[in-house]
Amino acid sequence: MCPLAYYTVLRQSKEPTYLRLEMVRYAKAQGIKPAARYFHTTVRTVRKWLRRWQPGSLVGLQELSRAPLQPHHGITAKQRNQALELKRQLPSWGAARIKRDHGLSLSERALRRIWREAGLLRRKRRKHQTKQNLRAIKREWRLFEQTCIDTKDLKDIPELWPQIQRLHLPLVQYTAREVVSGWQFVAYAQERTLAYSKLFAEIIIDHLRSCGVRFKDSRFQTDNGSEFIGSWQAKSDSAFTQTIAEVRGLAHHTIPPRAHRWQADVETVHRLIEDEFYEVEQFSSRPNFLAKASTYNLWFNVARKNSYKENQTPWEIIHAREPRLSPRIVTLSPLFLDTLFMQKLDSKLKWGYDLIPYPYFVTPALAGTARKR
Numbered sequence: 001m002c003p004l005a006y007y008t009v010l011r012q013s014k015e016p017t018y019l020r021l022e023m024v025r026y027a028k029a030q031g032i033k034p035a036a037r038y039f040h041t042t043v044r045t046v047r048k049w050l051r052r053w054q055p056g057s058l059v060g061l062q063e064l065s066r067a068p069l070q071p072h073h074g075i076t077a078k079q080r081n082q083a084l085e086l087k088r089q090l091p092s093w094g095a096a097r098i099k100r101d102h103g104l105s106l107s108e109r110a111l112r113r114i115w116r117e118a119g120l121l122r123r124k125r126r127k128h129q130t131k132q133n134l135r136a137i138k139r140e141w142r143l144f145e146q147t148c149i150d151t152k153d154l155k156d157i158p159e160l161w162p163q164i165q166r167l168h169l170p171l172v173q174y175t176a177r178e179v180v181s182g183w184q185f186v187a188y189a190q191e192r193t194l195a196y197s198k199l200f201a202e203i204i205i206d207h208l209r210s211c212g213v214r215f216k217d218s219r220f221q222t223d224n225g226s227e228f229i230g231s232w233q234a235k236s237d238s239a240f241t242q243t244i245a246e247v248r249g250l251a252h253h254t255i256p257p258r259a260h261r262w263q264a265d266v267e268t269v270h271r272l273i274e275d276e277f278y279e280v281e282q283f284s285s286r287p288n289f290l291a292k293a294s295t296y297n298l299w300f301n302v303a304r305k306n307s308y309k310e311n312q313t314p315w316e317i318i319h320a321r322e323p324r325l326s327p328r329i330v331t332l333s334p335l336f337l338d339t340l341f342m343q344k345l346d347s348k349l350k351w352g353y354d355l356i357p358y359p360y361f362v363t364p365a366l367a368g369t370a371r372k373r
Contacts (some may be wrong), residue, residue, distance in 0.1 A: 006041035017061040024053045024061075053158040072259050075110060083111050085166055087120045092275030095309070110187035138179050143321045146179045147204070148266040149222045151192055159279045169289050173273075174200045174337065176220075177266045181317040182306050183330065186297060188290075189337040194335040198239045199344075202333075205247055211329040212322075215249035223263060224254050269300075286336075294333040 006023070006066075010016050027046050036043045052060035081245035083106060086098050095115075104111070115121040126170035152173040154160055163169055170188035174196065177184050185204060189196045201220065209215075220229040221239075230238035237245065237252075244252040255262035277296045283289040305311045315330045 001143050004040070006039040006045070015059050016063070020049045020061040021053075021058060024050045034201065042221050043288070075106065075114070079104075079106055079226060080114055083114045084118055084120065087111075087115050087118075090276075090280075091120070091122070102304070128328050130278070142216075142218075143180050143300075144178055144208065144215070145218055145316065147176055147218075148179065148263055149174070149176045149197075149201070149220055149228070150263055150266045150270070151175070151225065151227060152270045154278065157274055157278050163283050167283060167285055167289065169283065169286060170336065170338075173270075175266050176200070176204050177268060177269050178314075179265050179355075181314040182269075182309060183314040183318060183323070184297060184300055185332050186334045188293075188334060191338075192225065194227055194230055194239055195225045195341060198243050199337055199341055201240060201243050203332075205244070205250070208329065209333050211326040212324055213329070215247060218249055219251045219253045221255065221262070223251045223260070226256060228252075229254060273300075290336065297334055298331060334338050336340070 005303065006019070009019055013019055023035055023039050023041075023046060026038060027050050027110060032046045032050065035046045039046070049061060054060050083098075083104065086102060086104075087093075094109040098104065099106065099108055099111060106114075110211070112121060136300045152175060153171065154169070154173055155171050160169070164171065170190055172189050172192055174189065175184070176186075185207075187203070188202055213359055224232075226232075228238065228240050230240075241252045244250055273296070277293070281292055284294065284304070301314045303313060305313055309317060315327070318325060318329060319327075
């Protein structure tokens with residue numbers, strides 16, 4: 001007698017036709033009821049496959065499709081074209097997100113099938129594997145208890161690099177992301193420097209405080225890059241650390257060496273902005289780049305629902321947690337840190353030959369700013 005039930009073996013079998021063949025052979029030799037007892041299945045199942053089987057072959061032992069011959073809810077040409085058009089416009093979006101945000105009536109499975117047939121379904125790059133899910137723990141933190149800050153190279157994005165060369169677009173993105181709500185702010189520069197990181201922190205702190213955020217045992221978390229901690233041989237805190245330490249209730253924390261997963265929240269938005277913005281947008285100038293980046297950042301904070309945060313937007317979480325905070329908190333627009341830095345520096349220069357206290361990278365767009373007074 002077969003030690004396992006027929007359906008148990010069937011689910012684990014890569015070629016179920018051979019199992020059915022043995023069952024019908026046994027039924028032909030011993031009878032239908034003995035075969036049902038031997039294979040731990042029903043008489044009806046044995047009789048079905050015995051009726052379908054064509055002796056001397058495997059014909060008839062394949063599972064037949066259970067789809068209706070005339071479905072009442074077939075996919076129309078309009079629905080198919082709409083699904084294809086949305087996927088071409090938003091290649092990095094998944095089926096669940098496109099269905100939710102655009103109110104499609106098709107199921108997620110139907111959308112994937114349409115995209116697969118059209119060759120639009122691609123597998124996303126996975127740079128690492130999640131080792132530990134801390135979403136439940138982070139959800140219990142206070143709002144603005146931890147803000148992760150990091151930088152991102154833009155020159156290694158194939159779709160963006162030709163535009164960077166032609167329009168002299170920035171090479172580095174400075175990113176801040178609040179862990180609980182997912183609030184995001186970005187700025188741009190031509191290089192990584194301690195001066196730009198210090199200016200970036202000052203902008204964030206001034207904006208949050210002006211919107212009513214009160215820091216209490218809060219922290220700005222970064223990696224150990226020189227743009228945050230300065231020289232590894234320095235005997236005192238960097239200008240970036242000192243700027244943060246001057247704010248009551250706020251501290252600068254660095255992650256352990258090579259512990260990149262500690263920055264998972266900000267690394268996630270680096271992947272998202274690459275998929276949703278840099279790979280799909282075309283720019284005509286530096287001002288146009290900044291205007292589109294501002295639109296994307298506002299959309300990200302106000303309208304983009306996050307499935308990892310119960311399909312809420314950053315603003316919905318902020319408003320639910322702290323209704324007293326000003327709505328201006330999500331309207332901080334991206335800016336060019338190098339341009340702002342040179343403007344502030346230019347206003348402080350005196351007549352004569354002054355030395356610039358911080359290293360900077362002069363681009364063609366900034367060449368007229370750094371001048372002798």
